[in-house]
Amino acid sequence: GDSVTQMEGPVTLSEEAFLTINCTYTATGYPSLFWYVQYPGEGLQLLLKATKADDKGSNKGFEATYRKETTSFHLEKGSVQVSDSAVYFCALSYDKVIFGPGTSLSVIP
Amino acid sequence: DAMVIQNPRYQVTQFGKPVTLSCSQTLNHNVMYWYQQKSSQAPKLLFHYYDKDFNNEADTPDNFQSRRPNTSFCFLDIRSPGLGDAAMYLCATSAQGSGDGYTFGSGTRLTVV
Numbered sequence: 001g002d003s004v005t006q007m008e009g010p011v012t013l014s015e016e017a018f019l020t021i022n023c024t025y026t027a028t029g030y031p032s033l034f035w036y037v038q039y040p041g042e043g044l045q046l047l048l049k050a051t052k053a054d055d056k057g058s059n060k061g062f063e064a065t066y067r068k069e070t071t072s073f074h075l076e077k078g079s080v081q082v083s084d085s086a087v088y089f090c091a092l093s094y095d096k097v098i099f100g101p102g103t104s105l106s107v108i109p
Numbered sequence: 110d111a112m113v114i115q116n117p118r119y120q121v122t123q124f125g126k127p128v129t130l131s132c133s134q135t136l137n138h139n140v141m142y143w144y145q146q147k148s149s150q151a152p153k154l155l156f157h158y159y160d161k162d163f164n165n166e167a168d169t170p171d172n173f174q175s176r177r178p179n180t181s182f183c184f185l186d187i188r189s190p191g192l193g194d195a196a197m198y199l200c201a202t203s204a205q206g207s208g209d210g211y212t213f214g215s216g217t218r219l220t221v222v
Binding site (some may be wrong): 032038043044049051065087089095096100102104 | 115133142150151152154157199200201205206208209210211212213215216218
């Protein structure tokens with residue numbers, strides 16, 4: 001069945017470091033891909049999305065590119081801030097959303 | 110702003126005492142979902158509605174029920190909460206076929222004592 005795999009962390013970075021969180025998916029068709037972020041004690045927020053191959057989603061300095069050939073949707077940010085500390089979920093969807101296990105990110109000053 | 114609102118943010122209930130969590134939305138989305146999330150794990154889908162059509166996940170315990178009286182409101186009823194039901198409960202909405210993903214509420218953290 002369809003599934004999402006992502007590095008589970010926790011990931012700890014210093015402020016202004018470069019961030020990559022790897023995400024790969026298994027799907028029978030061509031789903032939309034998403035990154036959601038969950039700050040402590042909060043619900044999930046949609047961070048960015050891409051609906052077809054080679055699309056790049058971007059928001060708040062985060063980017064991810066829909067790579068059909070490698071079935072990947074890696075999240076990147078050039079310079080992380082303490083306020084980026086959260087759990088990040090990669091997800092795919094045709095209709096219902098299937099979440100990856102989440103990656104906890106801690107950014108230290 | 111259009112949004113998904115969950116009440117209350119924190120709920121404490123006694124072991125075995127029925128509890129109801131509520132969700133409302135101003136987005137006019139036709140699909141509503143209830144998820145259970147434990148300890149920052151991936152959210153687990155309990156059930157969802159397409160309009161008034163109820164869809165239960167195969168592994169959702171019978172202890173969990175839901176009602177959707179209209180487009181804007183959806184309720185999660187836990188008939189006899191056990192200690193293992195302590196979790197964050199997340200409500201989400203989407204417009205079917207839009208490809209826009211879900212809009213989540215802030216969640217209700219349920220504690221069972």
